[in-house]
Amino acid sequence: MYILTVSQGYQSALESPGLGGGHGFLTYALVEKGLKTRDAAVAGQVELRHWLDFATQLVPQLQLASMQEAQKQGRGFAVVDG
Secondary structure, three states: OOOOOOOOOOOOOOEOHHHOOOOEHHHHHHHHHHHHOOOOOEOOEOOHHHHHHHHHHHHHHHHHHHHHHHHHOOOOOOOOOO
């Protein structure tokens, strides 16, 4: 059994208008990048474990890029623990 979440139960899973389609970061990584572009494929096959690992690595990169873009546009953001 695999369980993959983008946030804890007390956190919000964020969406980014830049991703298109109203996707959150995890859905975008899994579906748009992992399956539709086949970026998660190995030797032409998308294997479950590799697909999930692919998303696990891509989501933080997408989040960082989104925060950097917001900062360039002068929009503030805060990360609050708890």
